Amino acid sequence: MDKRYSVHPTQVKQFDTEELRQNFLLENLFIPDKVSLCYSLDDRIIIGGITPVETEVKLKGSDVIKADYFLERRELGVFNIGGPGKITVDGDEYEMDNRDCLYIGLGSKQISFASNSATEHAKYYLASAPAHRGYPIQHVAFKDVPGDEMGEQEKANKRKIRRMIHQNGIQSCQLCMGMTELESGSVWNSMPPHVHDRRVEVYLYFDLPKDEILFHMMGEPQETRHLIMQNEQAVLSPPWSIHCGAATSSYTFIWAMAGENYTYEDMDKFPIIEMK
Helix, strand or coil: CCECCCCCCHHHHCCHHHHHHHHEEEEECCCEEEEEEEEEECCCCCCEECHHHCCEEEECCCCCCCCCCCCCCCEEEEEEECCEEEEEEECEEEEEEECCCCEEECCCCCCEEEEEECCCCCEEEEEEEECCCCCEEEEEEEHHCCCCECCCHCCCEEEEEEEEECCCCCCCCCCCCEEEEEECCCCCCCCCCCECCCEEEEEEEECCCCCCCEEEHHHHCEEEEEEEECEEEEEEEEECCCCCEEEEHHHHHHHHEECCCCCCCCEEEEEEHHCC
């Protein structure tokens, strides 16, 4: 399990490109038959990826979090961004089609991940946060969440937001997750930019075609920086940092939040013409 420490915004002003990438970019989440995890000290969120190819992959406890089993003191949200698969939790099986979401609550012990096809492997994206009580395991199919239309084609930011784990959806302690799809011809996300001091946020970008790139904007609104990202990479956004981006093609991203405030709409927007 990789570990990322909290960074003060005054430090980030001095970072070069490599330092920015080392502190905030998660490049290799989907490794065949491996569990790839990153533990961030910002709200103690854990981000990970599991790609079962030859075998079923189990999620176990770790000395990094001093836990005998992974969800001893945590909750977990999972999205499948690959082929059809199956997640088994304490003997109960949950079928996971592409873009389906599964919430697994505090106290679940035996968790394993599998692919249903030998040629079209499942790819599980994980986000986990500390939990104070157990909520029921709940599966939601992508096709059953209609989503909300946002943005304008004229501004190249027309998109559909699907909220899965949130205040009015799958219940959790503090984890909040969903998916945003940009329409063909739209490239900008999360406009106008915003911050929320009350919680960290992580973006996983995917469906970005090969040889295309994405510019993820971060930093304080008047002291911005950027990271160049590729398909199936994630980025950590500290509570003090904006998070928005634009790519050379349309794409999809999964957002995951953890922190003090569970309300999705709690954000402090910043006028784009005042950014620097």
